[in-house]
Amino acid sequence: MLGLLARRLAAALPTLAGVVVVTFVMTRALPGDPAAYFAGPAATREAVEEIRRQLGLDQPLWVQFGRYLADLARGDLGVSITTGQPVLSDIAQRLPASAELTLLGLLIAAGFGIPMGVAAALRPNSWVDHLCRVVATAGVSLPTFFTGLLLVYVFYYLLGWAPAPLGRLDAFSSPPPHVTGFHLIDSALAGDGETFLAAAAQLVLPALTLGIFALAPIARMTRGAMLAVMSSDFIRAARASGLAGRTIVIRYALRNALLPVVTTLGMVLSFLLGANVLVEKVFAWPGIGSYAVEALIASDYVPVQGFVMTMAALYVALNLLIDLAYQAIDPRVRIEA
Amino acid sequence: MSALSHARHVLAENPVTALSFCLFALLALAALAGPALVPYDPLASSDRALAPPSALHWFGTDNLGRDVFSRVVVATRLDLGMAFAAVALVFVTGTLAGVTAGFLGGWTDRVIGRLTDTIMAFPLFVLAMGLVAAAGNTVANVVYATAIINFPIYARVARTEANIRRDAGFVEAARLAGASTATVMLGEVLPNVLPIMMVQVSLTMGYAILNTAGLSFIGLGIRPPTAEWGIMVAEGAGYIVSGEWWIALFPGLALMLAVFTFNLMGDGLRDIVDPRRRT
Amino acid sequence: MNGTGQPPLLSIEDLSVEFGTRSGTVRALEGVGFAIARGETVGVVGESGSGKSVTAYTVMRLLDAAARVTSGRIVFGGLDLLAADEATLAEMRGRELSMIFQNPRASLNPIRRVGDQIADVLLRHANVGAREAEERAVALLAEVGIPDPSRRARAYPFELSGGMCQRVGIAIALACRPALLIADEPTTGLDVTTQATIMDLVAELGAARGMATMLITHDLGLATERCDRVVVMHAGHVVEVAETGALFSRPRHPYTARLLAATPRPGLSLSEISTIPGGLPDLRRGDLPPCRFAARCDRRTDECLTLKLPRLLEAGRQVACRHPL
Numbered sequence: 001m002l003g004l005l006a007r008r009l010a011a012a013l014p015t016l017a018g019v020v021v022v023t024f025v026m027t028r029a030l031p032g033d034p035a036a037y038f039a040g041p042a043a044t045r046e047a048v049e050e051i052r053r054q055l056g057l058d059q060p061l062w063v064q065f066g067r068y069l070a071d072l073a074r075g076d077l078g079v080s081i082t083t084g085q086p087v088l089s090d091i092a093q094r095l096p097a098s099a100e101l102t103l104l105g106l107l108i109a110a111g112f113g114i115p116m117g118v119a120a121a122l123r124p125n126s127w128v129d130h131l132c133r134v135v136a137t138a139g140v141s142l143p144t145f146f147t148g149l150l151l152v153y154v155f156y157y158l159l160g161w162a163p164a165p166l167g168r169l170d171a172f173s174s175p176p177p178h179v180t181g182f183h184l185i186d187s188a189l190a191g192d193g194e195t196f197l198a199a200a201a202q203l204v205l206p207a208l209t210l211g212i213f214a215l216a217p218i219a220r221m222t223r224g225a226m227l228a229v230m231s232s233d234f235i236r237a238a239r240a241s242g243l244a245g246r247t248i249v250i251r252y253a254l255r256n257a258l259l260p261v262v263t264t265l266g267m268v269l270s271f272l273l274g275a276n277v278l279v280e281k282v283f284a285w286p287g288i289g290s291y292a293v294e295a296l297i298a299s300d301y302v303p304v305q306g307f308v309m310t311m312a313a314l315y316v317a318l319n320l321l322i323d324l325a326y327q328a329i330d331p332r333v334r335i336e337a
Numbered sequence: 338m339s340a341l342s343h344a345r346h347v348l349a350e351n352p353v354t355a356l357s358f359c360l361f362a363l364l365a366l367a368a369l370a371g372p373a374l375v376p377y378d379p380l381a382s383s384d385r386a387l388a389p390p391s392a393l394h395w396f397g398t399d400n401l402g403r404d405v406f407s408r409v410v411v412a413t414r415l416d417l418g419m420a421f422a423a424v425a426l427v428f429v430t431g432t433l434a435g436v437t438a439g440f441l442g443g444w445t446d447r448v449i450g451r452l453t454d455t456i457m458a459f460p461l462f463v464l465a466m467g468l469v470a471a472a473g474n475t476v477a478n479v480v481y482a483t484a485i486i487n488f489p490i491y492a493r494v495a496r497t498e499a500n501i502r503r504d505a506g507f508v509e510a511a512r513l514a515g516a517s518t519a520t521v522m523l524g525e526v527l528p529n530v531l532p533i534m535m536v537q538v539s540l541t542m543g544y545a546i547l548n549t550a551g552l553s554f555i556g557l558g559i560r561p562p563t564a565e566w567g568i569m570v571a572e573g574a575g576y577i578v579s580g581e582w583w584i585a586l587f588p589g590l591a592l593m594l595a596v597f598t599f600n601l602m603g604d605g606l607r608d609i610v611d612p613r614r615r616t
Numbered sequence: 617m618n619g620t621g622q623p624p625l626l627s628i629e630d631l632s633v634e635f636g637t638r639s640g641t642v643r644a645l646e647g648v649g650f651a652i653a654r655g656e657t658v659g660v661v662g663e664s665g666s667g668k669s670v671t672a673y674t675v676m677r678l679l680d681a682a683a684r685v686t687s688g689r690i691v692f693g694g695l696d697l698l699a700a701d702e703a704t705l706a707e708m709r710g711r712e713l714s715m716i717f718q719n720p721r722a723s724l725n726p727i728r729r730v731g732d733q734i735a736d737v738l739l740r741h742a743n744v745g746a747r748e749a750e751e752r753a754v755a756l757l758a759e760v761g762i763p764d765p766s767r768r769a770r771a772y773p774f775e776l777s778g779g780m781c782q783r784v785g786i787a788i789a790l791a792c793r794p795a796l797l798i799a800d801e802p803t804t805g806l807d808v809t810t811q812a813t814i815m816d817l818v819a820e821l822g823a824a825r826g827m828a829t830m831l832i833t834h835d836l837g838l839a840t841e842r843c844d845r846v847v848v849m850h851a852g853h854v855v856e857v858a859e860t861g862a863l864f865s866r867p868r869h870p871y872t873a874r875l876l877a878a879t880p881r882p883g884l885s886l887s888e889i890s891t892i893p894g895g896l897p898d899l900r901r902g903d904l905p906p907c908r909f910a911a912r913c914d915r916r917t918d919e920c921l922t923l924k925l926p927r928l929l930e931a932g933r934q935v936a937c938r939h940p941l
């Protein structure tokens with residue numbers, strides 16, 4: 001298994017290399033004066049020249065790339081003009097907020113999407129099947145930011161069930177002692193029920209928004225995979241053995257159907273990480289998405305670059321995890337590899 | 338069965354697809370004739386700010402007293418136009434690249450494959466953000482960025498199709514008749530690949546619309562006071578919590594309608610072109 | 617139907633099945649009837665598309681949603697299978713009647729160990745605990761002739777050869793000692809040597825347990841080798857049923873005779889093997905004649921095309937022909 005892990009890591013390296021090159025190219029080789037970007041809109045001409053010297057932007061490109069790599073190795077992603085902090089520490093501080101939100105969104109999407117897809121596949125042309133197909137089509141048609149706003153309008157303004165979309169905690173609660181940065185986990189660990197509920201209440205709508213968005217492809221894929229598996233020879237053979245319906249559906253069919261669903265997760269994650277940015281803006285969520293958006297608005301480009309880099313690295317790592325999960329489920333890949 | 342009668346047959350069987358074509362016609366009308374037909378000037382503010390929908394203002398007015406209905410209709414041209422430009426661009430480049438890669442194989446295939454893999458290593462919306470931020474916050478750059486992030490899927494589909502047809506009879510015949518590689522590729526393979534790529538166009542139009550709207554929602558691309566669905570939702574977002582729902586809702590619904598139409602149309606076109614791929 | 621006076625184990629009577637498809641209704645089976653006695657091995661032979669597998673799946677009640685049974689009875693051990701509810705049927709399947717399939721590897725769950733798959737059936741029907749099911753599974757693997765069974769039980773289907781997969785399939789089917797085994801082309805996907813050993817295994821285990829077997833095959837030679845009686849099917853009809861020896865030496869239906877003449881046998885050269893002219897009729901047509909072989913038969917008369925198909929019964933044989941040989 002370790003050998004497999006090492007092999008997969010090695011395979012991910014060219015991808016990471018590509019990411020590094022692209023992010024470098026994005027800020028140096030594209031039209032415009034990079035020094036002006038990094039100096040910010042309020043900079044004077046002297047300040048821009050100063051930045052140019054400081055960041056070595058007057059050096060030939062390959063020298064700049066070398067510096068870039070060296071900085072990356074040191075974990076130096078530059079300094080943000082708006083916060084004055086190193087970008088890396090800004091991102092590290094805000095990452096848990098985004099991670100908690102995205103993870104919860106994914107759990108909601110899978111938690112509803114997979115059973116929905118299974119139910120739709122088991123009862124073709126029933127109301128469940130039609131619902132699943134409508135959800136799947138509507139889900140990919142809805143703009144995430146719009147869904148979020150709709151939810152806020154209905155559940156906060158009209159019904160008053162949800163709290164104001166003002167971030168991770170309401171005005172009266174304070175964050176729990178920091179262990180993971182995930183408010184739900186940290187408050188649970190500290191035994192602080194009130195904070196747990198407050199954090200959960202704030203999480204509901206944004207996580208639901210993300211969940212609805214990711215639900216569509218997951219439900220659609222599960223339905224398709226289950227339909228294919230249920231008509232396969234070994235399912236017929238299992239029924240010929242008189243195995244109970246539940247055994248057949250879950251132990252025999254679903255496990256096989258989950259394989260293509262797991263491979264879809266990579267694509268779902270790509271969408272989720274992008275949708276995250278939009279949801280964070282709607283709900284004033286203090287994650288890395290809103291960090292990047294705030295920096296963009298202030299024409300502060302270093303954080304944006306760091307953000308893109310971080311997201312890409314995260315995405316590569318998550319894809320690796322998905323790949324490993326697939327191998328854990330499918331013995332054919334594991335053993336034959 | 339001719340192509341047209343086949344298409345008509347599928348449409349008759351599938352009223353939903355027929356509906357999507359009607360909706361598309363409606364959107365096209367709004368995009369082309371909208372600015373001439375709307376009751377108010379989309380940029381003209383008035384003192385009737387934040388007025389709810391009424392007979393006078395069908396979709397209400399926004400915080401500057403502008404008529405939301407007029408703005409939504411006029412914005413159709415911009416939103417569809419941007420998405421269409423992006424898709425047209427990627428359709429041409431992606432198809433050519435994919436067909437070349439699939440037909441020639443070898444080194445070309447590897448290079449183009451590496452290119453698509455590198456693009457796909459990023460969460461696509463994030464990449465678009467980064468590209469627009471780096472290249473400059475203009476409409477043109479939003480179009481380019483949207484095209485770039487859709488490149489992999491076009492290249493892949495075109496490559497697969499070209500691969501399948503590479504060794505087909507009619508291709509062999511053309512080759513044997515002495516046609517050059519380029520002629521065979523462009524004259525024989527490409528026309529056969531086009532129908533499937535057209536389906537892809539309809540499917541990604543929806544995605545492109547969402548993308549450009551998403552980028553303008555966070556401030557990239559179109560700037561106020563221009564009427565565009567994404568920034569209209571952004572402008573209306575702040576008023577949701579105080580109950581003025583119409584400012585954000587109508588542009589959002591327009592977005593939904595447009596994307597939905599293209600998705601349905603894409604599914605319908607796919608059924609016409611290649612019924613084996615129905616889900 | 618047989619001489620012992622005991623009621624048959626399986627009795628299929630006047631079974632008709634149709635399928636609704638996009639291009640019309642397929643009358644896959646019409647008036648199919650035959651019986652299998654306890655411990656008997658009966659072969660069901662016919663060309664592809666003759667309805668042999670459809671008959672088998674109807675007995676197991678495993679047809680897909682597009683299928684409709686329009687008439688008939690299937691009585692198994694006194695129970696009317698067509699009238700039974702799903703719960704009763706699920707009890708019977710795997711326990712009283714089982715099936716093995718044409719593509720052995722495709723009939724096994726690809727991501728589950730074979731030992732566990734056998735244990736699943738035991739846990740379902742045999743009222744044993746997990747531990748005992750595991751042990752019994754290993755024992756079953758040994759019974760079907762798989763060497764090093766305790767290690768093999770941990771294997772996945774893709775690690776086993778086709779022949780071994782079929783042995784596993786047999787182990788699963790026989791785990792609860794069913795009274796009837798339906799074998800749907802069990803050796804078609806295997807090489808010739810393996811075919812023989814698999815058929816030997818089925819025969820041996822069947823004899824040891826007094827189990828009846830329905831052997832479905834397009835290979836008339838195989839059927840005559842392994843079966844006590846043979847049912848010949850054509851285009852959804854049963855055309856002849858007889859004891860193997862009698863069928864072989866004295867076929868009474870023109871189709872059977874043709875089939876025999878078309879079967880390669882040692883001693884016959886290729887040029888001596890004849891073919892059967894024409895092909896199976898399109899079963900979607902509403903105007904099918906009462907005898908579906910008539911179009912290809914050189915003994916046909918006008919009555920064959922208009923009058924109802926007769927079923928002649930004589931001394932342990934059935935023939936569905938107006939002008940038998």
